[in-house]
Amino acid sequence: MSSSRDDIPMNRKDMDESEEPFLPIPVQSRGEKQHPLPLIAAVVSFYFIISLSVVFLNKIILSGASDFPFALFVTWYQLVVALGLLLVWASLGKSYKMFSIIPPYEFNIAIAKKVAPLTFVYVGMLVLNNLCLKYVEVTFYQVARSLSINFTILFTFVILGKKTSPAALVACGIVFMGFLIGSYGELNFSWAGVVYGVGSSAFVALYGIYVQKTLAAVDNNQWKLLHYNTTLAIIFLSPLLILSGELSEIIETSEVIYTSYFWILMTITGVTGFGINIAMFLQVKYTSALTNTISGTAKSCVQTVLAAMIFKNDISALNGLGILLALVGSGYYGWVRYQERISK
Template identity: 75%
Template sequence: MNRRDGNGTGNEDEEAFLPGPTVQRVSAEKHNPVGLIVAVITFYFIISLSVVFLNKFIMSGSDFPYALFVTWYQLVVALVLLLIWAQAGKSYAILSIIPPYEFDLRIAKKVAPLTFVYVMMLALNNLCLKYVEVTFYQVARSLSINFTILFTYMILGKTTSMPAIVACGIVFLGFAIGSYGEINFSWAGIFYGVGSSAFVALYGIYVQKTLAAVDNNQWRLLHYNTTLAIIFLFPLVLFSGELSEILATKTEILSDMGFWALMTLTGVTGFGINIAMFLQVKYTSALTNTICGTAKACVQTVMAAMIFRNPISELNGLGILLALFGSGYYGWVRYKERVGK
C-alpha cells in the first residue's frame, strides 16, 4: 500500500487507522530547511512506532485481547478528532488542510467497497498483532508487496519489472525462513498477517480507484471512509462475541480511566499517522520516504526485542533481515522507476 502511487515499500504506513493523504509532491526536499525535514521525519517515527507498541501493549499487557473492539474504538476517537480539526480549520488557517465534515449518501455508496477493504485490513492487522510478537510482526505482514504486484496485474493489468519481482522473492524467502524460525510461532498470527497483507495491497489499489468520487481530495475521502468503517466494523464486534464478553467479564477494566486514556491515546496516534504521512509527502522526497520506512521497520524490530524481550532464533533473525532488505530494495526499485519516468 502506498498512498501516493499504490506501490509502496509495504512497511512505511500500514499501521495507519485512516486512509492517509494521497497527494502529489508539491515541493522538493532541497527547498526545505534541514531542521524542518528532521522534525517531520522525527514526528513520523514517533507516531508510527507508537501505533504498533501501544496496540500491542493494550492487547497483551493490559489483559484486554479484544482486537476488533480496540480497532472500532480507535476509529471513533479518530472521527471525533477529524470533526474537531475540520471545525477548527474554519477559524485557524494553519489547520485548514482538512475541509469541513461532509457525508453524502450517493458518495458514500461509491466509497463503500473501499471501506470494506479498509475494515478487513484493520481488523486482520490488529488480530495479527494480537497473536505474534512485535519482532515478528513486520515479517508476518511483509507479503503486502507480493500481493500488490499480483493484484496490480490482475485488477489493473499492469506488469512489474524484474528487479521488483526479485525484491518480492527476497521478501517471500524472508517470510518463509522467519516463520519457520519463529520461536513463539502462531498459525493464527500467520493467517491474519497474510490476510492483512492482501487487504493492504487491495486498499492501495482501491484508494486510487475511489478518489475520483471525492474530486481527488484525500481529506474528503477520510470523512467517508472513517464514518463508514465505524458502521461496518460494529457488527463484527457484536457478532464476534467480543462486546458481550467485555460487558460480562471486564467490568473492572471498563471503569479504569487509565485504560480508557491509553485506548484514546492509540486513537490519537492512529489519526496522527495521517498527518505525519501528509507532512512527509509534502516536505521530503520519495527517496527519504523509502529510507524512513525501512529504517522505521528496523528500529521497530530492535525496540521490540529490547522492550518485550522476545526471543529471536538465528533463522528468525535471518528471516527478519531478508524481509526488511527485500522491502527496502523494493522501495528503492520503485523510486528509481519513478525518477526514470
C-alpha cells in the first residue's frame, strides 16, 4: 500500500502471486531513498512471515486441523476483523503519529456506489481464493492460481486496449506451461480446486484493472478504498452467507465453533490478513521495485518448500516441474515489468 507505478496504481497481485489480495499496492518511483540494510531485511522478513501465515493459517482452518470447510464464513469473519482493525487504527491515528498512515474512517453512500463494482470483484476474488485453498495442497496452490498473469495480459488488452511486450508474453507462456504440467502431475488433483484457482486468478486480474478505474472516486487514497471495499464486502457477503446455507449448517453440524481455539485461530488469521496491508506498505516504502519483485518470487518458493515439510505433501516429478515453471515464469514476468518501468 503506497504510491505509484508509472503514475498508475497497481494491485498487490502484480507483486506477489500467492496470498490473499486486500489492497492496491503501487510501486515507488525512481529516485527512491536508500535505507539501511538491517531495516530492509527486517521489513522483508516481516512481509515473509505475515504473507506465509495468511496462506498456512487459512489452509489449517479450511481443510487442516480445524477442518472447517465453510469458505464464505471464513472470508466474512476475516473481513469483519479487518474492518475492526481499520477502525481502531484510524482512531489511534488521531492521537499517535505512527498510526496516521490510515485516515479517519469514512463511508459516503455516493462514493460507495462508485466503489461497489470493484467490491463485487473483490468479494469474488477473496472467496474463490479461499475455496481454491480448501481443495488443493499448499504445494500446488501457487500453480492453481498462477494464471493471474495470463488473465492480466488478456483483460488489459480486451478492456483497456493495451498491448503487451513480447517478453511478457514469453513469461505468460512459461506460466501457462507450468500450470498445465503441474496440474497433470499433481498427485492429489482436484478439479474443483483448479477451477476455483483459475477463477480466482481471473478475478485478481480484473481487480487490478477496476482499481485503476476506482481510485479516483476516493481521492486516489488506497486506505480510503480499503475502508469502502471492506465495509461493502461485509454487506455483500452477509446475505450470500445466509442464502448459501453455510450459516445454518455451521450452527447445526460444526462442533469446532464451540472451542476457544477455533475463534483464536480465526481471529489471528484475520489479523494477519490485515497485516498484509501493513507489510506491503512497509516493503514498498523501504525497499525498491526490484526488491519487491524478488521478494514476491522468493516468498513463493519458500511457501512451496515449507508446505511440503509442514503438510507432508507428496510432489511428483511433473508436479515439481510445473511448480518450477510457474515460479520461473512469474519471476521473469516481474523482472520484465520492472525493466519496462525503469526504462520509461
